[in-house]
Amino acid sequence: MTQPAPLMPSPKAQTKSFISPSVFGVLILAGVLWILPFVFLSIGQAFLVDALLRAVILAIAAVSLNFLAFTGGMVSFGHAAFVGIGAYSVGICDHYGISNGFFQLAISLGVSGVFAFVTGTLALRTKGVQFIMITLAFSQIVYYVMLGLDEYGSDDGLIINSSSYFHVIDLSNKTSLYWVALAVLFAQIALFRCLNRSRFGLVLAAADESERRVRSSGLDIFRYKLVAYVLAGMLASLSGVLYANLTGFITPELMDWTQSGDLLFIVTLGGMGTMSAPVVGSAFFVSLEEALSALTIYWHFWFGLILIAVVLFGIERLKRLALEFSGRLR
């Protein structure tokens, strides 16, 4: 008698060594990112450190999206809304004179969590293109709400007078901000790696493959997906908190659908599904923007071409590499 097919696919790489090749790669990446600012400063290009910071903060938002889209099959076109919520948590608190970082963090996580819960409950009743559109709709709603609130600057933007105060860490210092951002980034990468290999991640991945099969084993898919969605949203809001501290100035455009599109591009460009994808993707994205816009005012044309080329020629190859060497499922 043949063995019944397993209900859930077995994880591809049960690594025996403590540090698998993929983990090693990420550690090297972390090391490189750690040193880069010093390299840039020593060649007199302080401006590049700023660009690096922006890339890291963008990557933080991309990590949770990477998990949502690749493992959970939930392609959210409204992820930028969470970044915006994080940023405006800092901004609005500061507007009322509250610069306590822990308080702002609590607001950011709380509001983004509630928002993710409410919108997720509605959005997760759909899938595919409908899911893409409904997440887009929700982020547009947040965008227009913030646009309409004159008190918080609306289109003119909100100036943030003091950075978040976290007793021991001084976020107004760019170096500290960078190291905090790096720490948050790699903490999230580690967290999602663990999640991917945990039962939680396995269920999500399997559900993406075939909901019917997983449901028949008695699991409530909806609950798993919702938890993933809320978690991703809350973690993405951290990106916004850091962004507000970086720029000291925020506008509702942070939450526009084109920003969510940029995040999706970053995740795809980096080779969706790998651990380093968000970092690689956002580094490429930021440098591409900088390099192209310095060359011509018509740089969006070349950007569009690169986008098309990456999708047509790059994705499959990147995906295959990712699947072979990142120890991922499927």
Add this chain to the structure above:
Amino acid sequence: MKQLGRSVLSAAVTAVFATMAFDQASAASDVIKIGYITTLTTPASSIGRDQQDAVNLALERIDRTIAGKKVQVIFEDDGTKPDLGRQKAEKLLMQDHVDLVGGFIWTNVLLAAEKPILDAGKILISNNAGPSQLAGNRCHENFFSTFAENDMLPRAVGEAMNKGGEKKLYTMAPNYIAGKEQVAGVLAAFKGSAVGADYTKWGVDPQLDFSAELAKVKASGADTLFAFYPGAAGIAFVKQFAESGLAGTVELYSTFTIDQISLPVFQSGGVKAVLGSHVASDWSPNLDNPANKEFVEAFKVKYGRLPSNYAATAYDFVHFVKAAIEQSGGDVSNTRAVSQALRNAKYPSVRGAYKIGNNGYPILRFYSQTVVDGPIWTTKVDTLAMENVQDPYAKDCALH
């Protein structure tokens, strides 16, 4: 192992990519470096182009020399986005090591970028944006502008309406801070009665169909309509105004909607309703002074079109800076002296000589103007609408 290689490779490529974009700025002290932040992409780049062309024309006419040193202007694009504007400001400061920064069409971009510039001890001279935030108690000794504070232009329009004998006013503007400020400015000066106000949807997807609001204007019995619709929305608004039949019965006054940037578009589209509409401005292509005559003629010859008021304030910016640096001893790094000199600078402005207020904003003359027909549709000065009026925030500014 492959992932390791990929990671290292991508980091290296990233570094190469990034460095590729930036030139090694040489910190030569015999070059005066001016950063200029304007809009060079998006439909609004028609304004940025006028500023850029005017600056380049002015540089030509001063032989690219100030106080015996060469002048280099580095243009950066803000894409109308405040965060981009701030990024570019930081790039100009940290990478290009500019001596002062000019430009700025948009108030929100200026507000985002001013902190790094002023904190770095550099001089900032706006050529169009005039936030009230920098006019009062947050005024700064290194902040100047070649154009009036934001409230002054709509006030001049209100005065122009009074001079024109208008009685019943309906206002239309987009629903964001600038829109509300413009309307508030007009109402502050207008002595007639306001019979209606509409704020239309703004944002990345602004409302472009004004049929509903224009129908309400007709129903209200207003004899005057004030509109503020910058950019593509302005073109749409004027076209619909033309088609609504209001052109004969209602006098149209506007700010930032009908100007030498949009008039050629209206002319080629045959939108005759703009003819006879009113604007107020501190400048007109046919303003009668020697500096302006030279400027307009040279601009026409070099670029084949008439300059706009954005070009005028940008052209003046170069001469303003030149006069101040030369009148302060020629050392641009002595910010204190240059700032003092800017405050008292005498230079041949295309708008005629004017004084600078204690908060760095100029005190200008505004003229009521009408759009006139001709080989090139343009604006003609009717009468003086407002002069010697300083913005109301200056009294809160501690500077003298």
Add this chain to the structure above:
Amino acid sequence: MDMNLALFLTQLLNGVQLGLILFLLSSGLTLVFGVLNFVNLAHGAFYMLGAFLTAAVALATGSFLVGIVAAALLTAVLAAIVEGTIARALYHRAHLEQVLATFGLLLCAQTAVHYLYGPSGLTVPLPDWLQGFVSLGAITLPTYRLFIVVFGILLAIVLWFVMAKTRAGMIIRASATNRVMAESLGIETQAVFTGLFGAGAVLAAIAGGLIAPITGASINMGGPAVILAFVVIIIGGLGSVRGAFAAAMIVGLIDTLGRAYLTSVLATIFAPKMASTAGPALASILIYAIMAVVLAFKPEGLFPPASR
């Protein structure tokens, strides 16, 4: 006639006119998605190109109608090229990849137009017989808007006729309902695909050409338009032209009436200053809120095509 009633009827007409433009914009999109399962953000580029081509040709020849026809033909050619090269390579890819690639295409188109026609866009001059007003009793309506309504209704009827009464329509409906079955019955699906893609693009171009005399042709008009079109087809039901029509009319009417009356309605409850801020903001959100509600409770849309 009562001034308020006259105003209301004017707004109603404006809503219908907006709805018809939205219908032209989204009917092609819903079919392309329904049959090809292809998410096409570049649809907004066809809309924008339609506006620019109409304007350019109209300015060159002096005739608005020649402009529209020329724009439709040129767009058909462009669409065929795009379909053959880029779209075809993406049919079997994930939706996300289609979104990203077509977004890239939209960016290219926008920048190309910026390069060719400059940043300020173009305006379209209308012929004399389309300018001015028509009096219907005590209401005066702009002739051109009436023209759009009549033209839009005619096109809608033609579309309905093609879909319901012709063999081509039957093939399209069959492919939309069950592509595998249609293929096994010997239908040339690739020809259907190219034809559909082209037809959808032409309809979008016509919509752009029709709206251009009112709002002008501007570089960035494609992005918001295509998002709005997706909202319409999601509400209506993906793959259903009937649904697109209903949803377009609903969205057009609600958006127009909302903009016209929401502020006054809110002013009866709240302070006028708050109402004048909240009103327009709420009007913008309304459409997305409706889509969210429809998706949450009837994800397949209001009038989905008959399922397999």
